[in-house]
Amino acid sequence: MDGGANAITSKQMALYTFVCQTGIGSIVLPTALAKEVGHDGWISVIATGVLSIAIAALLGMLLKKSSGKGILDINKEVYGKVIGTAFNILIFIYLLVTASAGAGIFVVFLRISFFRLTPQLIMSLIFMLPSFYMVWYGLKTTARFKIFTLFSYVVVLVYIILIYKDIRPTFLMPVGEAGIVPLLYSIKTSYFAYIGLELIAVFYAEITDNEKALRWHVFANFFSMLFFTIVTAVCTAVFGEKFLPVQSITLFNLFRIYNVDVLERIDLFIIAFWFFAISCSIRAYIMASWYSLNKICKKKKSTFIYMIFIALLIVISRIPGDINESYLLLDIVNYSGMGITVLFIISLFISAVKTKGGKRYEKG
Amino acid sequence: MKKVKILSLCFLCFVHLLISGCWDQKIFEEIGLALVLGLEHTENGEILYTMTMPVFAEDIEETMEILSTTSDLLRQSRDQIRNTSGKRVEGGKIQHIVFSKELAEKGIDKTLDVFVRSSENPFLANIIVVDGSPFEMLKMSKDYKDKPRLGVYMANIIRHARANAATPESRIYNFTILQYSETIDPVASYISFDDTGITIEGSALFNGNKMAGNIDFEKTGLLHALMGEKIQFGYYIKAKDIEESVSSDKRGVSILLYRAKRKIEASCADGTAPEIHISLDLTGIIDEIDLDYRLDEPDDKKNLEEKITMLLRRDFMNLLKYLQEIGSDPVGFGEIIRAKHNEYFKSVSWKTVYPKVKFDIDVKINIEFYGALY
Numbered sequence: 001m002d003g004g005a006n007a008i009t010s011k012q013m014a015l016y017t018f019v020c021q022t023g024i025g026s027i028v029l030p031t032a033l034a035k036e037v038g039h040d041g042w043i044s045v046i047a048t049g050v051l052s053i054a055i056a057a058l059l060g061m062l063l064k065k066s067s068g069k070g071i072l073d074i075n076k077e078v079y080g081k082v083i084g085t086a087f088n089i090l091i092f093i094y095l096l097v098t099a100s101a102g103a104g105i106f107v108v109f110l111r112i113s114f115f116r117l118t119p120q121l122i123m124s125l126i127f128m129l130p131s132f133y134m135v136w137y138g139l140k141t142t143a144r145f146k147i148f149t150l151f152s153y154v155v156v157l158v159y160i161i162l163i164y165k166d167i168r169p170t171f172l173m174p175v176g177e178a179g180i181v182p183l184l185y186s187i188k189t190s191y192f193a194y195i196g197l198e199l200i201a202v203f204y205a206e207i208t209d210n211e212k213a214l215r216w217h218v219f220a221n222f223f224s225m226l227f228f229t230i231v232t233a234v235c236t237a238v239f240g241e242k243f244l245p246v247q248s249i250t251l252f253n254l255f256r257i258y259n260v261d262v263l264e265r266i267d268l269f270i271i272a273f274w275f276f277a278i279s280c281s282i283r284a285y286i287m288a289s290w291y292s293l294n295k296i297c298k299k300k301k302s303t304f305i306y307m308i309f310i311a312l313l314i315v316i317s318r319i320p321g322d323i324n325e326s327y328l329l330l331d332i333v334n335y336s337g338m339g340i341t342v343l344f345i346i347s348l349f350i351s352a353v354k355t356k357g358g359k360r361y362e363k364g
Numbered sequence: 365m366k367k368v369k370i371l372s373l374c375f376l377c378f379v380h381l382l383i384s385g386c387w388d389q390k391i392f393e394e395i396g397l398a399l400v401l402g403l404e405h406t407e408n409g410e411i412l413y414t415m416t417m418p419v420f421a422e423d424i425e426e427t428m429e430i431l432s433t434t435s436d437l438l439r440q441s442r443d444q445i446r447n448t449s450g451k452r453v454e455g456g457k458i459q460h461i462v463f464s465k466e467l468a469e470k471g472i473d474k475t476l477d478v479f480v481r482s483s484e485n486p487f488l489a490n491i492i493v494v495d496g497s498p499f500e501m502l503k504m505s506k507d508y509k510d511k512p513r514l515g516v517y518m519a520n521i522i523r524h525a526r527a528n529a530a531t532p533e534s535r536i537y538n539f540t541i542l543q544y545s546e547t548i549d550p551v552a553s554y555i556s557f558d559d560t561g562i563t564i565e566g567s568a569l570f571n572g573n574k575m576a577g578n579i580d581f582e583k584t585g586l587l588h589a590l591m592g593e594k595i596q597f598g599y600y601i602k603a604k605d606i607e608e609s610v611s612s613d614k615r616g617v618s619i620l621l622y623r624a625k626r627k628i629e630a631s632c633a634d635g636t637a638p639e640i641h642i643s644l645d646l647t648g649i650i651d652e653i654d655l656d657y658r659l660d661e662p663d664d665k666k667n668l669e670e671k672i673t674m675l676l677r678r679d680f681m682n683l684l685k686y687l688q689e690i691g692s693d694p695v696g697f698g699e700i701i702r703a704k705h706n707e708y709f710k711s712v713s714w715k716t717v718y719p720k721v722k723f724d725i726d727v728k729i730n731i732e733f734y735g736a737l738y
Contacts, residue, residue: 112483113483114388115387115388116388116484117387117388118387118388119387125375129372129375132368132372133368133372136368166538168699170696170699170700170702170703171545171699173703173704173706174703174704174706177706238541239541239544240541240544240545242544242545242546243540243541243544243545246544249483252483253483253487256483256486256487256488256537257487257488257537257538259488259535264457264459264486264488265486265487265488267483267487303367303368306368
């Protein structure tokens with residue numbers, strides 16, 4: 001791959017992480033948490049946020065010691081060519097399946113909200129075409145495009161201000177009623193939303209000002225936590241803990257409750273804005289998997305391979321037969337994401353120890 | 365790189381030329397927009413589904429089409445209606461869902477399911493209960509020659525009534541949220557009709573999903589104050605209620621109440637009914653008065669305020685008593701107890717305890733001004 005086409009700044013990487021985490025996560029998170037901890041979902045989000053910030057900081061610190069290399073190079077250094085490549089293939093599969101699961105759920109959201117009868121394949125192709133186009137041009141293009149999603153976040157936050165009358169603070173009370181054990185148990189559910197923090201390890205070699213990467217990565221996770229907390233608390237305070245668990249697209253339902261003169265309902269407009277964030281979220285993983293594939297193959301990007309890659313992505317995204325299976329695939333991705341993050345940390349830790357040992361040896 | 369560009373371009377052309385939209389495309393000229401939906405029970409237990417659709421055709425005199433059918437499911441009814449209307453009927457712009465009082469008393473329950481489940485349906489349609497048959501009302505509305513089209517007419521009177529706190533803001537989403545909450549009972553607009561028009565009567569009060577009673581528009585204003593919502597309503601007192609000795613030609617006083625500050629404190633002890641203390645700080649204006657008070661004299665003004673306070677307190681207590689009698693808790697006392705006295709709430713069945721709650725209300729009224737006359 002062309003280094004110039006992939007070069008990004010720490011700030012762009014932070015935005016990449018933030019959009020990747022919040023695009024899809026915030027749509028289903030309030031419902032998933034209401035099923036487990038009732039109205040205390042926002043506490044779980046904050047607790048998981050603190051944990052994810054700690055993990056992000058750890059990743060950032062370990063990456064800082066890696067002499068500017070990404071996890072795909074580090075794996076080969078740490079485990080040798082064969083095992084390292086095997087791990088890299090595992091990472092590629094994880095990234096590809098995550099992108100496919102995201103694409104699959106995106107189509108499910110589209111079917112629930114707008115297009116009930118349009119075939120999935122047509123929708124997958126049409127709505128992912130911009131992603132395929134941008135990913136081909138590299139990380140820099142996809143990262144730059146994420147700026148546009150900021151408008152989606154502003155729209156959502158303004159909308160939340162507009163519906164203040166429908167927010168019942170008592171729906172969030174009594175605070176902590178779920179108890180410590182269920183809240184701790186719910187961290188695994190909340191963590192799904194924070195998946196995406198590991199992408200920095202994949203792209204680290206492309207960050208031009210990587211001395212600032214740690215700080216910006218922590219900021220990204222902090223803002224994700226803030227956004228998730230606002231969305232979860234507002235959804236709970238509007239719908240209540242008993243109405244939330246029966247919903248499948250909570251955030252979109254929230255967009256249905258504001259009445260505007262003349263236009264009446266504005267949900268379609270706001271959902272359309274939010275599709276920017278969702279598609280960017282999926283695109284982040286498409287980019288990461290394509291980038292990994294090129295790193296593993298060590299070849300110049302080829303149109304033929306890219307077509308196969310796209311076909312594979314769409315085929316995997318169509319494996320779930322219904323909405324429940326799509327959520328199941330997301331669950332699998334969630335657990336895999338936790339495992340991959342642990343693998344990253346172990347690899348980076350071994351690399352850091354080896355580097356330190358090497359330096360000491362050189363010094364000695 | 366060029367190949368990808370060319371392929372992408374070809375694909376886009378293919379999409380635009382051959383698909384030209386999507387499978388969910390709806391052409392405006394071919395669809396019929398349902399604006400008002402009436403629901404009631406038939407004698408055999410099915411739901412009679414009546415709807416109005418505006419007619420947009422120069423060669424047809426009528427401006428509104430009324431269609432009805434019976435079935436168990438709303439979707440089934442819509443599909444049956446599609447077979448007779450000649451248009452693809454869509455519910456995405458439904459503005460009002462009118463339940464017959466009889467159906468509301470039996471329970472709305474999951475009737476609104478289709479509106480919540482399908483995102484093409486509006487979450488914002490008004491929930492209305494009519495004293496009588498919605499089918500009759502919609503049919504009669506065709507004769508309202510001096511009124512705008514029914515959907516617009518109803519939207520106008522409901523909007524104005526809400527601005528005057530004469531009827532509650534009840535839409536599908538907040539009605540459903542409250543139904544699910546189980547600690548706040550929903551309310552709906554309550555209307556009646558005759559051959560001259562539709563009248564806002566006040567509020568339909570629910571106990572769970574069943575309509576349990578109704579109150580007039582003046583009491584709806586008081587209910588809004590108890591609910592801590594924005595108010596702006598007229599409170600009317602007969603001269604005899606202010607002073608028994610007043611001469612019979614005196615008419616009374618009208619006050620516009622336009623601000624309410626509410627505070628609710630609850631105390632719960634095991635084994636006893638909760639005690640709830642409500643403080644209401646009201647602000648108003650004297651709109652009309654036919655009594656011998658010099659309102660520019662502080663003593664006279666204070667004297668009148670005290671009498672109004674006493675009558676307001678009496679009316680609030682009567683309203684609370686009525687709500688307890690019918691088991692309806694639209695104010696959300698149950699929600700306050702659940703949130704602030706959760707241990708107690710879990711130890712009792714709120715619906716059983718609610719009628720026994722001891723209420724105490726402290727009302728204060730401040731008459732800010734009294735117009736251009738003393």
